[in-house]
Amino acid sequence: MTATVQSSNRFSRIGFAIFSGALVALALAPWWADRAELRLLSEIYAYVALASLWNLLAGYAGLVSVGQHAYVGLGAYGLFALAMLAGMHPLVAIPVAGLAAAAVSVPVALLIFRLRGHYFAIGTWVVAEVFRLSAAQVSALDGGSGTSLPSAIVLSIAGSRQLREFIIYWIAFALAVAVLGTVFVLLRSRYGLALTAIRDNELGARSNGVDVRRIKYVVYIAVAFGTAMVGALIFLQKIRISPDTAFSVNDWTAFVIFITVIGGIGRIEGPIIGTVVFFLLRQTLADLGAIYLLILGVAAIVVMLKAPKGLWGLVADRYGWQIFPLERRLIIDPGGAATPAAPR
Amino acid sequence: MMEWLNTIIQGVLLGGLYAMFAAGLALIFGVMRLVNIAHGDLIVLAAFVALVVVEALSVNPLTSLLVVVPLMAGLGYALQRLLLNRTLGDDLLPPLLVTFGLSVIIQNALLELFTADSRKLNAGQIEIASLHIGGGLAVGVLPLIQFALAVMVIAGLQWLFYRTALGRAFRATSDDQPVAQLMGLNNAHIFALAMALSLAVVAVAGVLLAVRANFDPSIGPARLIFGFEAVIIGGLGSMWGTLAGGVIIGVAQAVGAKLDPGWNLLAGHIAFLIVLALRPEGLFPKVQG
Numbered sequence: 001m002t003a004t005v006q007s008s009n010r011f012s013r014i015g016f017a018i019f020s021g022a023l024v025a026l027a028l029a030p031w032w033a034d035r036a037e038l039r040l041l042s043e044i045y046a047y048v049a050l051a052s053l054w055n056l057l058a059g060y061a062g063l064v065s066v067g068q069h070a071y072v073g074l075g076a077y078g079l080f081a082l083a084m085l086a087g088m089h090p091l092v093a094i095p096v097a098g099l100a101a102a103a104v105s106v107p108v109a110l111l112i113f114r115l116r117g118h119y120f121a122i123g124t125w126v127v128a129e130v131f132r133l134s135a136a137q138v139s140a141l142d143g144g145s146g147t148s149l150p151s152a153i154v155l156s157i158a159g160s161r162q163l164r165e166f167i168i169y170w171i172a173f174a175l176a177v178a179v180l181g182t183v184f185v186l187l188r189s190r191y192g193l194a195l196t197a198i199r200d201n202e203l204g205a206r207s208n209g210v211d212v213r214r215i216k217y218v219v220y221i222a223v224a225f226g227t228a229m230v231g232a233l234i235f236l237q238k239i240r241i242s243p244d245t246a247f248s249v250n251d252w253t254a255f256v257i258f259i260t261v262i263g264g265i266g267r268i269e270g271p272i273i274g275t276v277v278f279f280l281l282r283q284t285l286a287d288l289g290a291i292y293l294l295i296l297g298v299a300a301i302v303v304m305l306k307a308p309k310g311l312w313g314l315v316a317d318r319y320g321w322q323i324f325p326l327e328r329r330l331i332i333d334p335g336g337a338a339t340p341a342a343p344r
Numbered sequence: 345m346m347e348w349l350n351t352i353i354q355g356v357l358l359g360g361l362y363a364m365f366a367a368g369l370a371l372i373f374g375v376m377r378l379v380n381i382a383h384g385d386l387i388v389l390a391a392f393v394a395l396v397v398v399e400a401l402s403v404n405p406l407t408s409l410l411v412v413v414p415l416m417a418g419l420g421y422a423l424q425r426l427l428l429n430r431t432l433g434d435d436l437l438p439p440l441l442v443t444f445g446l447s448v449i450i451q452n453a454l455l456e457l458f459t460a461d462s463r464k465l466n467a468g469q470i471e472i473a474s475l476h477i478g479g480g481l482a483v484g485v486l487p488l489i490q491f492a493l494a495v496m497v498i499a500g501l502q503w504l505f506y507r508t509a510l511g512r513a514f515r516a517t518s519d520d521q522p523v524a525q526l527m528g529l530n531n532a533h534i535f536a537l538a539m540a541l542s543l544a545v546v547a548v549a550g551v552l553l554a555v556r557a558n559f560d561p562s563i564g565p566a567r568l569i570f571g572f573e574a575v576i577i578g579g580l581g582s583m584w585g586t587l588a589g590g591v592i593i594g595v596a597q598a599v600g601a602k603l604d605p606g607w608n609l610l611a612g613h614i615a616f617l618i619v620l621a622l623r624p625e626g627l628f629p630k631v632q633g
Contacts, residue, residue: 016581033415064436064437064440066440066444072587111617111620111621112620114620114624115576117436117618118373118377118378118379118436118439119379119438119572121436121440122379122381122568122569122572123576123620125565125569126569126572126573126613126616128611129566129613130610130614130617132611133606133609133610134610134612136606137607137610138607141497180582197385198570219395228486238391249565254444254447254448257441257444258445260439261437265437289456290452290453290455291452291456292451292454293448293451293452294448294449294453294456295446297445297446297448297452297547298445298449300441300444300445301427301441301442301445301446301449302444304431304437304438304441304445305430305431305438305442308438317591
């Protein structure tokens with residue numbers, strides 16, 4: 001009797017093919033979309049990336065943070081400081097700002113990992129508040145009132161406005177794909193197995209020899225790196241920054257959490273579905289102002305109570321759908337000879 | 345020297361308000377291990393309810409407590425019974441997400457109803473009255489009343505927890521839910537009573553906040569954070585600890601503001617982070633979180 005592990009099924013092969021086709025079409029968007037559409041798509045990519053990173057943190061590593069806006073703001077301020085004060089090229093400054101935020105996240109993790117569960121969550125928020133208030137004290141970047149990138153720096157990305165918009169679009173696209181790809185590869189690796197084990201039962205994972213603490217540290221720091229790069233890019237596109245927008249709990253934490261939960265937490269597809277739903281809601285209800293945010297809050301509560309696995313969890317469990325081949329299915333062949341992993 | 349003493353006294357009195365933010369938070373965490381992210385927004389909601397009551401009945405804000413406290417307590421009972429009880433369990437995400445959702449809902453509903461304008465409740469003559477305590481130091485009567493109220497609320501909660509049948513029920517469900525249920529307690533009802541009590545404290549805190557300073561729909565989350573810091577500094581599960589925690593945050597903020605106005609809030613957060621680094625279990629720990 002032999003056993004093989006199979007991770008893809010018919011749906012994941014079809015789903016992955018459709019997904020790959022969509023990626024090619026989106027990569028070519030500058031040739032078919034207008035300026036407003038490109039901008040909207042970039043925004044969607046930023047939220048897909050932020051939600052996927054939060055999903056990795058909370059959905060898999062069990063680190064429910066409500067303070068990820070700390071790293072969006074750090075990345076954004078890192079970019080502005082590097083470009084305006086150190087004269088670094090803004091596109092180089094994106095990864096450097098990410099690295100700087102990752103370096104900051106090391107002592108932060110040492111401190112807030114002392115808090116557990118809910119208290120960890122609010123502890124992350126306190127850290128974000130400290131960063132926001134500190135940013136307001138940096139007089140070189142005009143403190144609390146915020147500042148704008150000088151046009152010389154903006155022009156250094158590319159001379160023509162159109163090319164500049166294309167470049168920023170492609171970077172946003174590449175960042176989202178890189179985040180999804182990294183999360184996918186990570187989950188396929190043995191670390192992914194460990195993370196999935198932590199997600200399902202932390203105590204069980206620990207008793208099976210998973211070094212839970214170390215994995216949590218690594219995930220926290222890696223997510224800080226990614227989140228800060230996304231933050232840097234968002235504000236490179238906005239050109240204007242202030243402590244309240246860069247460290248906004250609603251924009252960069254509440255919406256990101258709602259997106260992930262509505263789409264399906266603990267699944268790689270969840271944040272993508274959630275972002276699509278979020279932007280559909282936003283485009284149709286934007287005129288309602290505050291009411292729209294109220295509806296979003298209600299939607300998140302209803303999904304959490306009625307479908308805790310999110311919209312994707314609902315259909316995936318029912319029909320066996322998956323876009324990314326991550327499921328591990330043990331195929332036992334009583335015949336004896338080793339067989340390649342074949343579809344059922 | 346006198347100036348600094350004055351700063352510290354103001355900080356201690358402000359700390360009473362923070363202790364009240366913290367007491368409601370500590371109460372429900374102690375009974376059902378729930379951290380209510382909407383806590384700060386509920387404080388602001390109570391302030392707006394008081395605003396409506398004061399304007400409708402043209403009474404003093406402190407008198408409005410007679411209406412606001414029972415209203416908020418009723419809201420707390422209903423909220424727990426209808427919504428929050430469904431989120432309790434081993435998984436910490438549902439209560440966190442649902443209270444986060446509530447926070448966004450309350451903020452935006454208040455924004456829609458009352459706009460983003462800054463408001464304040466006027467308590468009349470008492471606001472400018474002060475007591476001279478010698479050495480050229482004067483203490484406002486209103487801050488003193490607020491601090492005294494905070495001490496009374498915390499003493500009352502302490503008494504309720506350790507001297508009454510309801511307190512015994514709270515402690516029993518906190519220790520072991522299934523066994524408490526077997527002994528004939530209705531956990532859903534006990535939890536709802538705890539939330540009602542928490543929001544009664546929130547109501548007092550909200551009215552005092554509204555009399556003391558300007559408020560608008562967006563200031564809730566910062567109040568949650570001050571309260572949370574006071575809980576952690578005090579040590580989980582200790583009511584008097586929350587008062588000590590509140591006072592430490594209040595004094596840190598007052599001293600910070602004296603050094604540089606921009607350091608006001610930052611100093612409070614840094615005091616919290618220092619305690620977390622040196623003594624993560626808090627100053628007066630009682631239960632393990």
